[in-house]
Amino acid sequence: xxxxxxxxxxxxxxxxxxxxxxxxxxxxxxxxxxxxxxxxxxxxxxxxxxxxxxxxxxxxxxxxxxxxxxxxxxxxxxxxxxxxxxxxxxxxxxxxxxxxxxxxxxxxxxxxxxxxxxxxxxxxxxxxxxxxxxxxxxxxxxxxxxxxxxxxxxxxxxxxxxxxxxxxxxxxxxxxxxxxxxxxxxxxxxxxxxxxxxxx
Ligand code: 5GP
Numbered sequence: 047x048x049x050x051x052x053x054x055x056x057x058x059x060x061x062x063x064x065x066x067x068x069x070x071x072x073x074x075x076x077x078x079x080x081x082x083x084x085x086x087x088x089x090x091x092x093x094x095x096x097x098x099x100x101x102x103x104x105x106x107x108x109x110x111x112x113x114x115x116x117x118x119x120x121x122x123x124x125x126x127x128x129x130x131x132x133x134x135x136x137x138x139x140x141x142x143x144x145x146x147x148x149x150x151x152x153x154x155x156x157x158x159x160x161x162x163x164x165x166x167x168x169x170x171x172x173x174x175x176x177x178x179x180x181x182x183x184x185x186x187x188x189x190x191x192x193x194x195x196x197x198x199x200x201x202x203x204x205x206x207x208x209x210x211x212x213x214x215x216x217x218x219x220x221x222x223x224x225x226x227x228x229x230x231x232x233x234x235x236x237x238x239x240x241x242x243x244x245x246x
Contacts, residue, residue: 064177
């Protein structure tokens, strides 16, 4: 463990990954409301532009590239990565992890596979869950149904999703999200069982 992360040695992390379009955002909202353990969502920082209905400080901290780079250089991120080969950066701010700790909850990180690998390295006891649809076809259908992206972006996301899927076996759990309610129930059960583990 690097010295910078020793600060969070006793923190419990829940890491949720899965391609965008796999329903993560909705699942996260439901988990926050229903989890048997108090979860505090880490609000990530990103250099991408806000989508309609996204609010700064709620969905993300929307930063300029310069501000993001400055924070990265100052060691303010627990992890950060360039996602989708789009040139956009995303990262978990240590201040968000501290906030979760001060609220007495487990930090819930909704991050990509690169970020998840980094957190796993530093925190092998992190509860890691990969959220997926049962088929790549279903995933594509959902991504298109959202209707927020251009064809080029959709193709890039499909490609990223295909690559990310190769990392799924490295997560402690995989949950299929073809039925939202079932996926939330599955994750809540996993969290509940995890809490009973001696080292949780
Ligand atoms: P979106 O732009 O659709 O909100 O998110 C794109 C991707 O960025 C998703 O796969 C999401 O999990 C990932 N992501 C969001 N926040 C973070 C973060 O803090 N760190 C990393 N590594 N990935 C993130």
